[in-house]
Amino acid sequence: MISVLSLTVTLLLVRSVWSTCSCSPSPFSGLTVNCSSQDLGRLPDFPLDTTELYLQHNRLLTIPPGFFDSFLKLRMVDLSGNPFHCGCNIQYLRAWLLKNPAVSVEGPTCSTPPSRAHRTVSALGEVEFSSCRRKRCSAAGSNLALCLVLCGVLGLLLWSLLLVKDLSFTLGIGEKHDGMRAETLRSLKPKHRTRVKNLTQGNEELETPLLDMEILPQIIDTLHKRHNIKIKHA
Known part of the structure; x- marks a missing residue:
């Protein structure tokens, strides 16, 4: 059974031409996937039964929102040695780390911006992302204003039709x-x-x-x- 799973994982990883990750059986009744030092700028697809994931020493700047949510068997992740940019895009990784303390995680550490360099992502406070919330509010305000303008135009059209009638x-x-x-x-x-x-x-x-x-x-x-x-x- 393990050999079949290993073959499946290998086929999945071969489809990513820029990835040469290796896989092997894990002591946690799953798979160990090793993608360390592969110069990865983004994450490939991994099998959902991955229990150990090694991603250290790559070029990862962030983790896409929702990436780890499907790995229900994940027990260990190594994200050290990646130049993470700790801006608004790092909020998902920070929230996932705080929500999953049972998962053993090495790193990750901020490289940029300079004010957050060398700090672990999980140590960042909510107040440091207050500007991200303001940006979301600004976007929501713009959408609301656009909706109001469209409603006004529709109202004028209906009023014109009533006048013509x-x-x-x-x-x-x-x-x-x-x-x-x-x-x-x-x-x-x-x-x-x-x-x-x-x-x-x-x-x-x-x-x-x-x-x-x-x-x-x-x-x-x-x-x-x-x-x-x-x-x-x-």
Whole structure:
């Protein structure tokens, strides 16, 4: 069973072309993975049954958030000799170290910034990360402001739609429209002009008005009820 697990681990690690880690059975009923002195700038994938992990003397600046959470069998980690940058990105590692005192951890030690050099990550205090909290609050404030602006724009659009819905139109019709004929309603569109031309050619003198004033009240009532268009007699 151990040989099968070792082969699986080897295959997983070979996929990382920049990693030449070795693995072997661990006395903690798991696997020991040794990635020390491999010039690693980031962490490869490790099997979840890893119990001992050696990462000392590499180029690790931080540990990605959540990296150690899946290693439920982890009993020992060596992170010494890495140039950890103890800025806001080191908060996950610090929290994990404080939350898992049963795991034996060698190192890690801060290299930068200079004000925190040579200090162990677990010894950093909460007050030293207060600026990180302010940055998160600033980001949250920016997102809130953006949401408020978007809500304002949507509110203006809805208000505009309500105004348009309540708008009314007033058309004035006087006695001069009683004799409205087809030639007075010529359209600028070519197809309409052709239609009117054919109509006038068939009847040289069109005597019947195009608009029947007897049904005008019905038209006015329909326009008002359906389209909120008011027509007044001039």
